[in-house]
Amino acid sequence: MKNKSLISITDYSKAEYLRLIEIAEEFEQNPKQQLLEGVVIASLFFEPSTRTRLSFESAINRLGGKIVGFTDAASSSVKKGESLKDTILTVSNYSDLIVMRHPLEGSSRFASEIAPVPVVNAGDGANQHPTQCMLDLYSIKKTQNTLDNLNVALVGDLKYGRTVHSLMMAMSNFNATFNFISPDELSMPDTYKNYLDDQGIPYYEHDNLEEAIPHADIIYMTRVQRERFSDPIEYEKVKNSYVLRNSMLDQTKDNMRILHPLPRVNEIHEDVDSNPKAYYFQQALNGVYMRQAIISSILGLK
Amino acid sequence: MKNKSLISITDYSKAEYLRLIEIAEEFEQNPKQQLLEGVVIASLFFEPSTRTRLSFESAINRLGGKIVGFTDAASSSVKKGESLKDTILTVSNYSDLIVMRHPLEGSSRFASEIAPVPVVNAGDGANQHPTQCMLDLYSIKKTQNTLDNLNVALVGDLKYGRTVHSLMMAMSNFNATFNFISPDELSMPDTYKNYLDDQGIPYYEHDNLEEAIPHADIIYMTRVQRERFSDPIEYEKVKNSYVLRNSMLDQTKDNMRILHPLPRVNEIHEDVDSNPKAYYFQQALNGVYMRQAIISSILGLK
Amino acid sequence: MKNKSLISITDYSKAEYLRLIEIAEEFEQNPKQQLLEGVVIASLFFEPSTRTRLSFESAINRLGGKIVGFTDAASSSVKKGESLKDTILTVSNYSDLIVMRHPLEGSSRFASEIAPVPVVNAGDGANQHPTQCMLDLYSIKKTQNTLDNLNVALVGDLKYGRTVHSLMMAMSNFNATFNFISPDELSMPDTYKNYLDDQGIPYYEHDNLEEAIPHADIIYMTRVQRERFSDPIEYEKVKNSYVLRNSMLDQTKDNMRILHPLPRVNEIHEDVDSNPKAYYFQQALNGVYMRQAIISSILGLK
Numbered sequence: 001m002k003n004k005s006l007i008s009i010t011d012y013s014k015a016e017y018l019r020l021i022e023i024a025e026e027f028e029q030n031p032k033q034q035l036l037e038g039v040v041i042a043s044l045f046f047e048p049s050t051r052t053r054l055s056f057e058s059a060i061n062r063l064g065g066k067i068v069g070f071t072d073a074a075s076s077s078v079k080k081g082e083s084l085k086d087t088i089l090t091v092s093n094y095s096d097l098i099v100m101r102h103p104l105e106g107s108s109r110f111a112s113e114i115a116p117v118p119v120v121n122a123g124d125g126a127n128q129h130p131t132q133c134m135l136d137l138y139s140i141k142k143t144q145n146t147l148d149n150l151n152v153a154l155v156g157d158l159k160y161g162r163t164v165h166s167l168m169m170a171m172s173n174f175n176a177t178f179n180f181i182s183p184d185e186l187s188m189p190d191t192y193k194n195y196l197d198d199q200g201i202p203y204y205e206h207d208n209l210e211e212a213i214p215h216a217d218i219i220y221m222t223r224v225q226r227e228r229f230s231d232p233i234e235y236e237k238v239k240n241s242y243v244l245r246n247s248m249l250d251q252t253k254d255n256m257r258i259l260h261p262l263p264r265v266n267e268i269h270e271d272v273d274s275n276p277k278a279y280y281f282q283q284a285l286n287g288v289y290m291r292q293a294i295i296s297s298i299l300g301l302k
Numbered sequence: 303m304k305n306k307s308l309i310s311i312t313d314y315s316k317a318e319y320l321r322l323i324e325i326a327e328e329f330e331q332n333p334k335q336q337l338l339e340g341v342v343i344a345s346l347f348f349e350p351s352t353r354t355r356l357s358f359e360s361a362i363n364r365l366g367g368k369i370v371g372f373t374d375a376a377s378s379s380v381k382k383g384e385s386l387k388d389t390i391l392t393v394s395n396y397s398d399l400i401v402m403r404h405p406l407e408g409s410s411r412f413a414s415e416i417a418p419v420p421v422v423n424a425g426d427g428a429n430q431h432p433t434q435c436m437l438d439l440y441s442i443k444k445t446q447n448t449l450d451n452l453n454v455a456l457v458g459d460l461k462y463g464r465t466v467h468s469l470m471m472a473m474s475n476f477n478a479t480f481n482f483i484s485p486d487e488l489s490m491p492d493t494y495k496n497y498l499d500d501q502g503i504p505y506y507e508h509d510n511l512e513e514a515i516p517h518a519d520i521i522y523m524t525r526v527q528r529e530r531f532s533d534p535i536e537y538e539k540v541k542n543s544y545v546l547r548n549s550m551l552d553q554t555k556d557n558m559r560i561l562h563p564l565p566r567v568n569e570i571h572e573d574v575d576s577n578p579k580a581y582y583f584q585q586a587l588n589g590v591y592m593r594q595a596i597i598s599s600i601l602g603l604k
Numbered sequence: 605m606k607n608k609s610l611i612s613i614t615d616y617s618k619a620e621y622l623r624l625i626e627i628a629e630e631f632e633q634n635p636k637q638q639l640l641e642g643v644v645i646a647s648l649f650f651e652p653s654t655r656t657r658l659s660f661e662s663a664i665n666r667l668g669g670k671i672v673g674f675t676d677a678a679s680s681s682v683k684k685g686e687s688l689k690d691t692i693l694t695v696s697n698y699s700d701l702i703v704m705r706h707p708l709e710g711s712s713r714f715a716s717e718i719a720p721v722p723v724v725n726a727g728d729g730a731n732q733h734p735t736q737c738m739l740d741l742y743s744i745k746k747t748q749n750t751l752d753n754l755n756v757a758l759v760g761d762l763k764y765g766r767t768v769h770s771l772m773m774a775m776s777n778f779n780a781t782f783n784f785i786s787p788d789e790l791s792m793p794d795t796y797k798n799y800l801d802d803q804g805i806p807y808y809e810h811d812n813l814e815e816a817i818p819h820a821d822i823i824y825m826t827r828v829q830r831e832r833f834s835d836p837i838e839y840e841k842v843k844n845s846y847v848l849r850n851s852m853l854d855q856t857k858d859n860m861r862i863l864h865p866l867p868r869v870n871e872i873h874e875d876v877d878s879n880p881k882a883y884y885f886q887q888a889l890n891g892v893y894m895r896q897a898i899i900s901s902i903l904g905l906k
Contacts, residue, residue: 032340038636040665042658050384051392054344054370058396061342061368066665068658070675071372082654082867085874090655090866093889094662262392263384270387285395334642352686353694356646356672360698363644363670373674564694565686572689587697 002300005112005119009130009166014173017137017147023293023302024138024286031289035301036065042095043069044087045122046102051262051284052122052132056099059291068094085114092117097299118298126160131294132261133166135287140171140218142286143257143279147171151215153179156222156242156267158188163261164222168192178203181212183238185229209242214251219244221260221267221280246271259283304602307414307421311432311468316475319439319449325595325604326440326588333591337603338367344397345371346389347424348404353564353586354424354434358401361593370396387416394419399601420600428462433596434563435468437589442473442520444588445559445581449473453517455481458524458544458569460490465563466524470494480505483514485540487531511544516553521546523562523569523582548573561585606904609716609723613734613770618777621741621751627897627906628742628890635893639905640669646699647673648691649726650706655866655888656726656736660703663895672698689718696721701903722902730764735898736865737770739891744775744822746890747861747883751775755819757783760826760846760871762792767865768826772796782807785816787842789833813846818855823848825864825871825884850875863887 001016012020027033041060045053048071057067084102088111091098098115100108101122108121108128123129141147152171154164158180168178169192178196180188180203187205196203206212213219224242229235243266244258260268260280272278296302303318314322329335343362347355350373359369386404390413393400400417402410403424410423410430425431443449454473456466460482470480471494480498482490482505489507498505508514515521526544531537545568546560562570562582574580598604605620616624631637645664649657652675661671688706692715695702702719704712705726712725712732727733745751756775758768762784772782773796782800784792784807791809800807810816817823828846833839847870848862861883864872868884876882900906 034340038638038666038668040662050372050389054372054393054396057370058342061370062340064340068661068665070654070658081869086867087654089885090888091658093885094658094892263388265383281391281395284392288396336642352674352691356674356695356698359672360644363672364642366642565690567685583693583697586694590698 001297003118004298005121006130006294006298007109007112007119007121008128009133009170011130017134017170017173020134020290020293020297021138021141023297024289026302027289027292031062031292034064035296036060036063036299039065039097039299040095041065041067041295042091042098042100043067044091044098044100044102045069045071046073046100048072049101049123051287052101052129055284055287056122056131056291059288059295062288063292063296065295084111088115097295120294120298123162126162128166129162130166131287131291132163133170134294135283135290136163136167136220136259136261137170138290139257139259139279139283139286144217144255147174149175150217151177151179153181153213153216153219154188154222155181155209155219155244156224157186157228158182158222159186160228161222164220165192167220169195172196172199172201176201179206179212179216180204181206181209181242183207183224183234183242185234186224207241209244210248210251213248213256215253216256217253219252219256219258221258221264223265223267243267243269244272245269246275249275249277252277303599305420306600307423308432308596308600309411309414309421309423310430311435311472313432319436319472319475322436322592322595322599323440323443325599326591328604329591329594333364333594336366337598338362338365338601341367341399341601342397343367343369343597344393344400344402345369346393346400346402346404347371347373348375348402348409350374351403351425353589354403354431357586357589358424358433358593361590361597364590365594365598367597386413390417399597422596422600425464428464430468431464432468433589433593434465435472436596437585437592438465438469438522438561438563439472440592441559441561441581441585441588446519446557449476451477452519453479453481455483455515455518455521456490456524457483457511457521457546458526459488459530460484460524461488462530463524466490466522467494469522471497474498474501474503478503481508481514481518482506483508483511483544485509485526485536485544487536488526509543511546512550512553515550515558517555518558519555521554521558521560523560523566525567525569545569545571546574547571548577551577551579554579605901607722608902609725610734610898610902611713611716611723611725612732613737613774615734621738621774621777624738624894624897624901625742625745627901628893630906631893631896635666635896638668639900640664640667640903643669643701643903644699645669645671645899646695646702646704647671648695648702648704648706649673649675650677650704652676653705653727655891656705656733659888659891660726660735660895663892663899666892667896667900669899688715692719701899724898724902727766730766732770733766734770735891735895736767737774738898739887739894740767740771740824740863740865741774742894743861743863743883743887743890748821748859751778753779754821755781755783757785757817757820757823758792758826759785759813759823759848760828761790761832762786762826763790764832765826768824769796771824773799776800776803776805780805783810783816783820784808785810785813785846787811787828787838787846789838790828811845813848814852814855817852817860819857820860821857823856823860823862825862825868827869827871847871847873848876849873850879853879853881856881
């Protein structure tokens with residue numbers, strides 16, 4: 001993985017997923033190894049993010065690395081009309097690796113093709129967010145003790161949600177069974193379903209949350225956003241149908257764990273938070289170790 | 303004080319005030335002890351602040367600690383509708399201690415009750431700003447060589463000013479005499495005066511600055527803000543009555559020192575700045591040492 | 605240079621330019637010397653900048669220093685009506701050196717006169733940007749192996765461009781010949797031409813880019829901004845006349861290199877980027893080493 005940019009989850013092989021999970025486990029045991037002494041990493045957030053940015057910065061700081069960058073495009077030269085190419089070529093001079101989030105799909109891939117330093121995609125529009133997917137895999141492995149043969153329920157916005165697409169692609173390497181639970185307007189696109197068909201991977205579509213979850217090992221919740229609906233009346237009809245409540249969890253498996261990329265709005269009721277099956281806040285912590293694994297692998301330090 | 307959040311100045315006892323002052327003195331002698339190696343502190347400013355934020359960040363940096371965070375809510379996930387609870391629980395994963403400023407009263411207390419890591423309140427609306435109060439105490443101790451038996455004049459907005467309320471509460475442990483100097487509309491609330499009455503602590507109210515300061519050991523100035531007045535004409539009438547000028551200082555005691563939490567607008571005339579009785583910029587420096595004392599005590603490093 | 609603020613390029617002598625270039629060369633050989641252990645530098649950007657800010661922060665981080673500050677005035681106490689004097693005096697308490705960019709001409713000089721710590725001007729309006737000039741000198745020295753007897757073409761906005769003024773003043777110490785290429789409305793001001801006349805330094809004015817560059821050792825490009833023209837029709841007439849294209853470079857000298865302070869908009873066509881004579885991105889990297897040289901010299905560490 002040395003010197004290789006990470007733009008899409010499909011940039012890595014199954015073997016690389018497993019290796020990164022091993023390294024993340026090492027960092028979880030010892031998160032303060034001073035591996036990044038003297039290393040400067042550029043953190044370029046062309047749109048704001050608390051979670052992803054702070055997770056990366058915490059990961060880097062704990063390893064002794066330094067960070068330069070910006071937290072939104074308003075503090076950057078983009079305002080002066082500078083092209084993304086020029087920004088990336090300039091910032092490459094100031095850093096050993098670039099972490100970037102950008103609203104435009106494909107922008108991170110473009111950056112990785114021109115930058116002399118490796119680029120890690122921290123989200124490019126609705127497209128890819130591979131470090132999120134890696135921390136999701138790590139969270140599944142930690143809670144289920146395996147990635148193989150799991151029943152995975154993906155809930156909410158399956159049409160636009162980049163995290164569910166990436167997770168589905170990654171888990172398709174591990175003999176998973178998928179359940180897709182979404183309103184009609186936001187169902188899993190055909191291109192992904194065709195992919196599963198071609199691979200002979202079973203999947204089931206539901207519009208009822210409760211009936212779909214009793215066999216799940218993992219329930220992966222996502223936000224259903226009002227602005228995704230062409231018809232607001234349609235949104236009002238379905239908005240409460242995809243809310244997970246504590247009362248629904250009795251009928252689920254003991255080993256089942258609930259994941260969410262966060263931030264949530266109301267799709268997981270707060271009464272779930274204290275249920276031991278709720279795992280979304282620990283999931284966020286896993287992001288620190290996984291990002292340490294990704295960065296140190298790319299820099300050739302692990 | 304280990305692992306204990308600091309939300310209000312009343313969270314600490316008189317003995318703890320004195321212990322923190324001792325530790326701050328140690329840091330003033332040696333401000334670059336690398337105590338925070340490998341420690342990550344979250345600095346969450348839901349509203350902007352130069353002074354408090356930079357003071358905390360300087361304190362942490364000088365001790366070798368690292369910082370993650372945001373400088374205003376616009377760069378955070380709050381914009382996406384995330385609850386304060388979720389933000390705090392998530393950020394707890396990224397840090398060993400949270401420093402937070404938030405416009406809502408009570409928000410820091412709430413955060414401290416749900417966070418698995420200690421929280422230091424860096425100002426919650428008009429409510430509390432305990433690290434400011436601790437640096438004020440430290441400044442008084444340094445300039446008077448004692449905290450006991452002092453005459454303290456509090457000037458300006460005594461109704462809404464959180465710093466004067468906190469300082470009054472803290473100094474009420476040290477046999478102080480208080481002089482309150484303010485326009486009628488902004489006088490010290492009854493709840494605080496009742497508290498002093500109950501404790502048998504003497505206080506005097508004035509609406510004339512000059513007549514109130516000759517016996518003061520400490521003059522603590524605060525801003526009188528136009529927006530606090532229901533009647534703008536009332537503001538125009540009083541606005542120049544609470545401005546401290548160099549010519550007023552001849553009649554004050556030699557040991558008297560002027561404090562101000564800053565930023566000032568015009569309530570201390572610039573001709574005071576070069577008077578040796580002006581202490582407000584040194585007071586700001588004391589904030590670095592006191593914040594080093596508070597953070598290292600809470601982390602159990604002192 | 606120890607403890608001396610750097611506000612204008614004319615604050616330094618020719619001997620000091622040469623010494624700083626030597627130190628920058630040392631840092632280029634070894635950019636990760638941990639010279640700034642325990643040092644805190646304030647980075648005060650009252651207006652946004654990617655390049656300059658990230659270059660300074662990368663320089664400081666690579667040497668083990670720490671940074672506190674803000675990236676635009678909106679996150680500072682300026683919004684609360686605080687004077688620049690108070691901001692500078694306060695921040696001086698939090699840092700060992702102040703790097704500042706401010707939209708007002710003269711603001712950095714003012715800051716240096718009141719601050720107890722040294723100030724480095726990172727741009728004060730249209731006035732001065734001396735660290736840019738020093739990295740330009742370093743870039744010229746690296747590409748030409750000397751600063752003496754060079755033919756320097758300055759192109760674009762010569763009326764308002766602070767970088768071209770500073771570079772001209774600095775290079776006037778080294779027996780340069782100047783070519784000024786600009787639209788009439790943006791020609792080099794008389795005060796600079798009188799200075800060259802007084803020193804007996806030759807210069808030539810052109811309004812045609814192609815005819816002016818065959819003898820150049822250095823072509824220094826700058827942006828021609830629409831808002832500089834009183835008459836928009838005038839802008840439309842000239843805007844494409846000062847664009848450098850790859851096809852123009854055949855007739856230039858082999859040793860010629862193209863510099864640009866960046867960001868560019870369209871004044872250097874992208875087809876120039878892969879020409880070996882294009883040097884502007886490497887120039888940006890030189891800024892890291894030169895800023896390391898300036899800061900460590902002022903702090904007395906080199």
